[in-house]
Amino acid sequence: MPDPGDAAPARRRIAYVLPVYNEQDNIAVFHDALTEATAARDDLDFEFVYVDDGSRDSSLERLLELRTADPRVTVLSLSRNFGHQLAVTAGLDLVAEDGTADAVIVMDTDLQDPPRVSIEMVGLWETGVDVVYGQRRSRKDSVFKRSTAYVFYWALDRLASIEIPRNVGDFRLMDARVVAEVSRYREHGRFLRGIVAHVGFRQEALLFDRDERYAGETGYPLRKMLSFAANGILGFSTAPLRMISRLGIAISLLSVLLALYVLYVRIFEPDQTVPGWAFLGVGMFLLGGLQLIMMGVIGSYLGRVYIEAQDRPLYSLSLVARDGGPPHPRRH
Ligand code: UDP
Ligand code: MG
DSSP states (O other): OOOTTTSOOOOOEEEEEEEESSOTTTHHHHHHHHHHHHHTOTTSEEEEEEEEOSOSSSHHHHHHHHHHHOTTEEEEEESSOOOHHHHHHHHHHHHHHHOOOSEEEEOOSSSSSOHHHHHHHHHHHHTTOSEEEEEEEEOOOOHHHHHHHHHHHHHHHHHOSSOOOTTEEEEEEEEHHHHHHHTTOOOSSOOHHHHHHHHOSOEEEEEEEOOOOOSSOOSOOHHHHHHHHHHHHHHHOOHHHHHHHHHHHHHHHHHHHHHHHHHHHHHHOTTSOOOOHHHHHHHHHHHHHHHHHHHHHHHHHHHHHHHHHHTOOSOOEEEEEOTTOOOBOOOO
16 A cells, blocks of 8 residues: 555546436436536546436437447446336435545436536535535426426425425535435435435535426426425424324314304304304314325325335335446345
């Protein structure tokens, strides 16, 4: 071992974690843009970890092709579509296990997150910031996507026990020690941006303009968006459970007032009758509905407990291609 004192400072290494789901027409353009942006920092080493999330198009073949021209490309392939959050997790796990990267950048592969912004993130990281998250100054998503996102983050802000920044996706740079912490969180219903906020360290925003998707279509249809939102709220808040008891107390108080009213009429105005079955009917359905909704709230938490208790692996890899070697099936 040479004396660390007179050795040239080791080159710092940045790993990109890049989830891919049906992005066949984006991959080449994206990789070119990324190579161009990273070329500005030839004092750093880069690794590009593409995670194919069970794509049904020729994304995987395109990714493997990239490796022939660029040995810095690593390709992981999940055995089926596990979803964006788990695809990113698989990439982060590889980097955390390997331990050679000094920082990791997570970004989408549809060119919505501009590669040159990731290099700005590196600049901030070098000043000592542990997490640089991309905050959208503007975004070109549909009105529907923007308004649902707004409502969701408003609710999350009010409910969650930790502060999760608004207008922030998963586009971010994390120092290696943050990645090590994040990969200790093994929950199944994953909400990575919440986990990153939860681990702490020094976090700062970098404003950027989010572009339109270059080609293909979103891999986040309404169904996935809803389950993602549920993971955010259920994973970081037990406020809905407390709301049940509050609602119960409110309804009970109301019924006491109602009872007093009935008693009053009965004693002091014997000629007047208290309105009957219509009121009872409506009240019954209202309470029945409320009770079912509240059971649903409890059920959602219970469902998460069940999933966690099963403790299944988060994802399965079907292929790993790294270090210039040929792709090989994953050994465990
Ligand atoms: N993605 C993924 N698995 C999925 C859906 C999406 O790995 O099941 C990837 C996708 O290839 C992209 C990123 O996650 O790189 C963000 O997805 P998308 O652009 O479809 O979401 P949006 O930008 O519309 O929210
Ligand atoms: Mg996108």
